[in-house]
Amino acid sequence: MEAAIVGLPNVGKSTLFNALTAAGANSANYPFATVEPNIGVVAIPDPRLKILNQFVETKKVVPTALRVVDIAGLVRGASEGEGLGNRFLSHVRDTDAIIQVVRCFEDSPGSEEITHVEGTIDPLRDIETIEIELILADLQTVETALKKATRAARGREEETLLRLAALEKLQPVLAQGLPARKADLGSDPRTPEVMKGLGLITTKKQMFVMNVADDDVHGEGELAQQVRTLAEERGGQAVPVCARIEEELSELDEEDRAEILVDYGMDEPALNKLTHAIYELLSLQSFYTIGPKEIRAWTVQQGSTAHQAAGVIHTDFQRGFIRVEVHSVAELQEYGSEKAIREAGKLRIEGKDYVMQDADVCHFLFNV
Numbered sequence: 001m002e003a004a005i006v007g008l009p010n011v012g013k014s015t016l017f018n019a020l021t022a023a024g025a026n027s028a029n030y031p032f033a034t035v036e037p038n039i040g041v042v043a044i045p046d047p048r049l050k051i052l053n054q055f056v057e058t059k060k061v062v063p064t065a066l067r068v069v070d071i072a073g074l075v076r077g078a079s080e081g082e083g084l085g086n087r088f089l090s091h092v093r094d095t096d097a098i099i100q101v102v103r104c105f106e107d108s109p110g111s112e113e114i115t116h117v118e119g120t121i122d123p124l125r126d127i128e129t130i131e132i133e134l135i136l137a138d139l140q141t142v143e144t145a146l147k148k149a150t151r152a153a154r155g156r157e158e159e160t161l162l163r164l165a166a167l168e169k170l171q172p173v174l175a176q177g178l179p180a181r182k183a184d185l186g187s188d189p190r191t192p193e194v195m196k197g198l199g200l201i202t203t204k205k206q207m208f209v210m211n212v213a214d215d216d217v218h219g220e221g222e223l224a225q226q227v228r229t230l231a232e233e234r235g236g237q238a239v240p241v242c243a244r245i246e247e248e249l250s251e252l253d254e255e256d257r258a259e260i261l262v263d264y265g266m267d268e269p270a271l272n273k274l275t276h277a278i279y280e281l282l283s284l285q286s287f288y289t290i291g292p293k294e295i296r297a298w299t300v301q302q303g304s305t306a307h308q309a310a311g312v313i314h315t316d317f318q319r320g321f322i323r324v325e326v327h328s329v330a331e332l333q334e335y336g337s338e339k340a341i342r343e344a345g346k347l348r349i350e351g352k353d354y355v356m357q358d359a360d361v362c363h364f365l366f367n368v
Contacts, residue, residue, distance in 0.1 A: 001282055001299065002067040006134075007101035008106075008126050009073030010116060011213035012243040014038075016101055017070035019246035019271060038070040044279060044286075044297070045272045048359060052288060052295050055332050057306075062296040064253045064286055066278060068288075069095055074133055081285045089137045097282055098206040102126055104223040105213035107314045119337055123227050127208070132177065134201045139174040139208035141198055159282040164195045170200075179203075180287050205281050207231075208238040209274065239277050275338050286359035288329070289313065300356055307352035310364050320368035324350050 007013045021040030043063040053061055071091055092098065102118065102123045149164040168187045173183040179202030185191050208231055211226045219228065219240025231238035249257050249269050261268065280284075283302045287309060288295065300309050304328075311318030313326045324349045327341045 001097075001278075001284065002069065002095045003097040003099050003278055004069045004071050004095040005099045005101060006071050006074060006092065006105070006130060008116075008129065011101050011103040011126070013101045014070055015243040015247050016209065016211065016241065017068060019243060019250045020068055020275075035082060040068050040070070042066045042068055042275060044275050044299075045268075046286065046297055048286070048288070049295060049297060051329055051333060052290055052361070054294060055337060056292075058290070058292055058295045059166045060294045062294055062297045064297040066275060069100075074130055081280070089134070089201065092104065092134075092201050092204075096204065097278060098201070098204050099209055099278065100127065100130055101209045101211055102227055104210040104219065104221065104227060104240075106223075121223065123210070123223050125229060127227070127230065131179070131202075135174055135177060135179055138180050138200045138202050139171070141181075141200065142174055144172050145198060146171055149224060159190070159194060162188060162190060166191050166195055174202075180245060181329055187331075207236055207281050210240045211243050212240050214242050214245050214264070216240075217245065217266055217270065237277050237281060239270070239274050241274055246271050285356070287358075287362055288359040289358055289363070290361055302358075304356050305352060305364075306350055306354040306364075309362070310355050310366065313364065316368045317364050317366050320366035321352055322365040322367055324354065324365065325363040326350050326354070326360050328357070329361060332361065 005013050005017055017038060017040060020042045020156055021038075043065050046063050047200055049063060049292065051062050064343055069091055071089075072087075103126065106121055110205070124344075146164075146167045149160065149167050150158045153164045170180055170183045173178060179198045181203050185195070202300060208227050210219050210227050212219050212221065212224050216224065217240065219225075224238075224240055228238045245260070246269060249260055249270075252260065257269070284299050286297045286299060286300050290296075296314050298309070300312055306324045307318060307321050310321050311322070325338050329347060331341055331346050332338070337345065339345070341347050
């Protein structure tokens with residue numbers, strides 16, 4: 001899974017990226033300072049891995065991970081190439097979700113001034129600016145595709161006609177300044193696959209990160225509340241993060257980190273809550289494989305079958321799938337060992353169509 005971090009210049013995107021990836025690099029305070037996106041891999045904090053390790057001796061513990069792409073700051077006109085915007089927007093198309101960082105703090109007295117590209121602090125205006133650019137970028141994509149589809153439809157092939165019909169429904173929605181996800185493309189189950197190649201940005205799931213001041217780590221200030229209210233109205237998520245604090249925390253050892261958290265009245269780094277929110281946004285869940293070589297977390301979409309989960313580990317597991325032996329992390333805690341789980345009759349034998357549950361511990365049996 002991969003998420004793009006977007007936002008206006010100087011709202012804290014790169015600081016957040018550095019904290020997420022523990023890169024620790026300081027970014028220049030200039031618009032368009034980054035020409036190519038930075039890509040990092042973020043381990044998803046998972047306390048269940050520690051629980052598993054309490055009962056199973058292993059050589060290594062491997063969490064699941066999220067790839068994040070730090071897209072250089074977008075500005076008004078990005079969809080037209082302003083600030084090299086088109087080059088940046090092309091990288092967003094390849095990701096699964098969009099994390100929009102919104103500045104929700106004023107400059108503190110005595111602190112280094114961070115220039116806002118619009119000259120004033122207004123998170124709702126900033127959100128609208130980014131969303132308009134993403135919509136305009138999609139409109140260009142659809143209008144280009146529409147011309148090609150119109151010519152291709154003369155051949156009367158069914159798939160081509162289906163694509164043309166979908167594009168004709170998308171174009172007026174985007175032209176009205178609405179995201180592509182608002183378009184009603186009909187009920188034909190083939191439509192999503194036909195449209196997949198377009199890589200429309202505004203069909204992707206999105207969430208807001210409210211970059212707050214270090215005296216408002218829970219996002220209770222007026223600016224953050226504006227963003228939270230907007231997210232609630234849309235049925236979305238808004239997570240408060242002080243990127244500066246999180247970058248500092250990412251560079252500390254566990255003991256020092258705990259002290260800083262207490263000082264700020266936080267029970268855990270905000271980045272933990274952010275990564276879990278992204279997990280939820282993408283409708284993901286974890287299952288585990290355990291053994292003397294490694295304990296590992298794996299990621300699947302909610303509703304995935306055991307057959308699909310086997311393929312996440314290795315195509316051979318999926319191709320030669322026989323069955324899967326399953327228990328939960330909670331059952332391992334309760335019984336103390338897999339041997340005891342088996343003796344208690346709690347070890348389940350499931351087939352290909354078993355729907356995976358969050359926190360399943362699995363042993364796949366296969367033959368190729």
